Amino acid sequence: xxxxxxxxxxxxxxxxxxxxxxxxxxxxxxxxxxxxxxxxxxxxxxxxxxxxxxxxxxxxxxxxxxxxxxxxxxxxxxxxxxxxxxxxxxxxxxxxxxxxxxxxxxxxxxxxxxxxxxxxxxxxxxxxxxxxxxxxxxxxxxxxxxxxxxxxxxxxxxxxxxxxxxxxxxxxxxxxxxxxxxxxxxxxxxxxxxxxxxxxxxxxxxxxxxxxxxxxxxxxxxxxxxxxxxxxxxxxxxxxxxxxxxxxxxxxxxxxxxxxxxxxx
Numbered sequence: 001x002x003x004x005x006x007x008x009x010x011x012x013x014x015x016x017x018x019x020x021x022x023x024x025x026x027x028x029x030x031x032x033x034x035x036x037x038x039x040x041x042x043x044x045x046x047x048x049x050x051x052x053x054x055x056x057x058x059x060x061x062x063x064x065x066x067x068x069x070x071x072x073x074x075x076x077x078x079x080x081x082x083x084x085x086x087x088x089x090x091x092x093x094x095x096x097x098x099x100x101x102x103x104x105x106x107x108x109x110x111x112x113x114x115x116x117x118x119x120x121x122x123x124x125x126x127x128x129x130x131x132x133x134x135x136x137x138x139x140x141x142x143x144x145x146x147x148x149x150x151x152x153x154x155x156x157x158x159x160x161x162x163x164x165x166x167x168x169x170x171x172x173x174x175x176x177x178x179x180x181x182x183x184x185x186x187x188x189x190x191x192x193x194x195x196x197x198x199x200x201x202x203x204x205x206x207x208x209x210x211x212x213x214x215x216x217x218x219x220x221x222x223x224x225x226x227x228x229x230x231x232x233x234x235x236x237x238x239x240x241x242x243x244x245x246x247x248x249x250x251x252x253x254x255x256x257x258x259x260x261x262x263x264x265x
Contacts, residue, residue, distance in 0.1 A: 040206060040223060047178040048210045048221035054170055055182065058093050058162070059149065059215050063130070065091045066151045066160050070126055073099065073156045077107035077114075085109045093162055095146065100157045127151035127158070132216050134164075134187040136195055145195055147184070168193045181220040183209070188220060 065087050072080035080099060088094050088109050098114075099107040105114050129152045137145040145164040150157055171180045171191035181188040187197045207222030 044178055044206060044221050044223055045208055047174060047176065047180060048208050048219050051171055051174045051180050051221065052210050052212060052219045054174060055167075055217070055219065056212055056214050058167075058170065059132075059212075059217075061091060062093050062149055062160055062162060063151075063215075065094060066097070066149060066158055067127065069097065069158055070151070070153075073127075073153065073158055074101075077112065080107055081109065081112060088160075093166060095161045095163045095166075097158065097160045100159065102155045103157075105159075126153070128153045130216075132184050134182070134184045134189055134195065135161075137164075145189075147182070147189070164189060164193065164195070175221075177223070179222050183218045183220050184216070 069080075069084060069087055072083055077099070084097050084099075084107070088097050096108060096110045098105050098109070108114055131150045131152075133148040133150065135146045135148055147162040147164065147167055148159050149162070150159045152158070167182060167189060168191060171182065171189075174180060175191045179190065181190045187195065189195050207220065209218050209220050211218040
């Protein structure tokens with residue numbers, strides 16, 4: 001019996017020592033992954049909120065400039081063009097402004113009078129509707145694409161244009177390792193300048209969509225699978241040394257306690 005008992009005792013000692021070493025290793029890796037996951041989500045949310053605040057401030061300034069031009073709505077281009085150009089020159093975010101009647105543009109701060117629209121008397125009062133539209137790169141005057149803020153009342157519309165490069169630069173200043181996009185009516189302007197339409201199919205665990213409470217748009221911030229893997233790998237490598245040391249000490253201590261000579265009575 002003693003011969004069969006010794007191998008079993010040695011095997012049990014080895015298994016218990018390995019288990020004691022594995023506990024801190026598994027717990028350390030699990031805790032690291034959980035904390036890293038929380039940190040990634042928090043960073044994603046922080047960047048998205050910062051981008052949302054920046055875009056709200058830009059659009060508030062642009063909206064105030066557009067509202068100040070409300071009295072020019074319905075005026076002949078020769079009368080309205082001066083105040084429009086002065087307002088555009090004072091606002092650092094606006095590239096151009098234009099007036100339209102029944103969907104036809106007739107006055108633009110870049111090209112001046114467009115066509116010969118017959119305008120009735122100006123409609124008094126402030127604008128009654130506001131909308132945002134992301135415009136793809138197109139004509140020579142808009143080769144980079146634009147974000148349009150359109151204020152309208154009755155058959156009149158005043159459109160102010162923000163160059164997409166301006167928005168892209170602002171998003172890039174905030175994004176860091178997070179991918180950030182401006183989302184307007186199903187179209188995404190990413191911080192690398194790409195303009196895409198459709199739904200995003202990334203893992204929802206590492207992306208957030210934050211709608212603006214002031215304007216009709218949202219900020220999308222996300223981490224790609226590759227970025228998540230790289231960040232988690234770096235976290236694990238940083239903590240692997242201390243965790244391995246703790247694991248070795250735990251296993252060694254368990255083995256010593258199980259194999260030390262017992263006290264004689």
